Amino acid sequence: MIAPTESGPGIDLDRLARLAPLAALTPGRLAELASAMYLARAARGDDPIAALAGKDRTLFLLRGEILLYFAGGGSVVVVGGSGDGLHPLNRGQTTVVRSKAITDLELLQIDDDAVDIAITWNEAVAGGGAGRAIGEAARGEPQAGAGAFSLANLRHGVFARLPAAHIEELLRRFERVTMRGGEAVVREGEEGDWFYAIESGKCRVERVVGGVKMEVAELRSGDAFGEEALVSEAKRNATVTMLADGELLRLAKRDFMELLAEPLLHRLSWPEARAKVERGALWLDVRYPSEYQHDRLPGAINVPLGEVRNSFTVLDPDAEYVVYCQTGRRSSAATFLFAQRGFKVWLLDGGLRGAQSGSAG
Numbered sequence: 001m002i003a004p005t006e007s008g009p010g011i012d013l014d015r016l017a018r019l020a021p022l023a024a025l026t027p028g029r030l031a032e033l034a035s036a037m038y039l040a041r042a043a044r045g046d047d048p049i050a051a052l053a054g055k056d057r058t059l060f061l062l063r064g065e066i067l068l069y070f071a072g073g074g075s076v077v078v079v080g081g082s083g084d085g086l087h088p089l090n091r092g093q094t095t096v097v098r099s100k101a102i103t104d105l106e107l108l109q110i111d112d113d114a115v116d117i118a119i120t121w122n123e124a125v126a127g128g129g130a131g132r133a134i135g136e137a138a139r140g141e142p143q144a145g146a147g148a149f150s151l152a153n154l155r156h157g158v159f160a161r162l163p164a165a166h167i168e169e170l171l172r173r174f175e176r177v178t179m180r181g182g183e184a185v186v187r188e189g190e191e192g193d194w195f196y197a198i199e200s201g202k203c204r205v206e207r208v209v210g211g212v213k214m215e216v217a218e219l220r221s222g223d224a225f226g227e228e229a230l231v232s233e234a235k236r237n238a239t240v241t242m243l244a245d246g247e248l249l250r251l252a253k254r255d256f257m258e259l260l261a262e263p264l265l266h267r268l269s270w271p272e273a274r275a276k277v278e279r280g281a282l283w284l285d286v287r288y289p290s291e292y293q294h295d296r297l298p299g300a301i302n303v304p305l306g307e308v309r310n311s312f313t314v315l316d317p318d319a320e321y322v323v324y325c326q327t328g329r330r331s332s333a334a335t336f337l338f339a340q341r342g343f344k345v346w347l348l349d350g351g352l353r354g355a356q357s358g359s360a361g
Helices: 027-036 112-126 132-138 151-156 164-173 227-232 253-264 270-278 289-295 329-340 351-360
Strands: 003-007 037-042 057-063 065-070 075-079 096-101 105-111 175-179 184-186 194-200 203-209 212-219 239-242 246-252 282-285 320-324 344-348
Touching (some): 027 037, 027 105, 027 151, 057 112, 105 112, 164 246, 164 253, 184 194, 194 253, 270 344, 270 351
Parallel strands (some): 320 344
Antiparallel strands (some): 037 105, 057 105, 175 246, 194 246
């Protein structure tokens, strides 16, 4: 049995910095990672390896002695805080099948996904290049948890599903721009040319509805904007204005499409999309309700593109969706927005128009 004792900021960062593979991380990143950690205790005679079976967590021994038994035979005694005790108990080259606490133990559990992301981005930044200054500033040195590349945003935000191979190149191509309070970053009706991530500061999002300018959102550090116009090749649908001085990271349209958008747009032909729906996926129609009512696909759910962000907490995150519109433009933007939030989504390539022409052929 493992009894949790505390988590988060209460964990001593100096102790964390001695553990492999965490030693290479900066103090700022370690402080962020602490939110995905759990201190725990186990009594003499307990088997903490068995208690952690089936959980995606890495286990370290901070204090005490434990006997590990390996698959295929053999065993070793590990002492916390030194030697093998600085390495994960359950992530070695040899599989540990069971364990026995020789003394009472103090243990540290860390979410595997958080560790992997922190190390991956740390290595990308350490690789140098033009993006190094951006990456180092974004790793949270004086403000852990802040910035476009905070651990929280890397786990659940716009960069969460970025292929690891693209990270270093992404950092190299981002540009840092300083903005003043009251300055408009993008204007409604303009052509889309940049994707933006907020490193510091706040932004107001406004849209003209029925001739009246309305505030629709407020964005802050870690939020991103500008993707819809780039993916759907449409005009900007809102004006974004700085509420205070701040810094933005921007990525040119071509780089955004290559490094962020296309990796998340899993395209399906009409026959492939129908087959996926027959296996249990759901049609997701992102057109206006008037279009949806006219010629929706059987069983389709209607989430207009402008309502996608409001639907994140409504749609079932465990379901699979095939997203479509008339031409594929709006559905491309919607698919990107859903995918970056972790939904299982596929894009009907060419939309209904493409499906109809394909059927006719």
